[in-house]
Amino acid sequence: MLTVACAPINPGAGSSRPDATIEISSGPSLLVRDGTVTQGLLSFRGLHYLTNIKRGAEGACACEGRGKVYNLDSPREIGGTYLSDARGKLWRNEGGVEIEMNPPIAGAGKSFPLKIDYLGPALPRQ
Numbered sequence: 793m794l795t796v797a798c799a800p801i802n803p804g805a806g807s808s809r810p811d812a813t814i815e816i817s818s819g820p821s822l823l824v825r826d827g828t829v830t831q832g833l834l835s836f837r838g839l840h841y842l843t844n845i846k847r848g849a850e851g852a853c854a855c856e857g858r859g860k861v862y863n864l865d866s867p868r869e870i871g872g873t874y875l876s877d878a879r880g881k882l883w884r885n886e887g888g889v890e891i892e893m894n895p896p897i898a899g900a901g902k903s904f905p906l907k908i909d910y911l912g913p914a915l916p917r918q
Contacts, residue, residue, distance in 0.1 A: 812834055812861040813834075813858060813860060814834045814859045815832065815833045816858070830845040830847075830855060831844060839867075847906055857895050862891075871885075872887055874908060876897070
């Protein structure tokens with residue numbers, strides 16, 4: 793059983809601009825059990841970082857969208873378990889990092905947390 797205590801979600805509290813953005817996309821993969829992998833590309837202070845995204849116990853998260861990230865001091869802080877408001881628009885992890893998603897992620901709430909794993913810097917394409 794997963795329990796995460798969170799204060800009320802208030803994106804950007806104390807900050808008028810997001811600290812970073814994240815773009816989430818899903819695609820087919822032969823390397824995972826259900827055939828779907830979801831990745832995020834975090835843009836923070838002009839650099840890009842990769843993340844893996846899973847949903848609750850099911851693991852798969854076939855979701856797409858862009859988010860504004862608040863309360864982020866370093867890229868590693870994006871990692872964690874995120875809980876959402878009932879609409880799936882505002883997500884918050886145990887460290888206080890908040891993501892405002894557009895469009896909202898369907899099926900949100902405490903029963904379907906998102907797990908974001910920080911993977912490291914994205915390598916430039918050549």
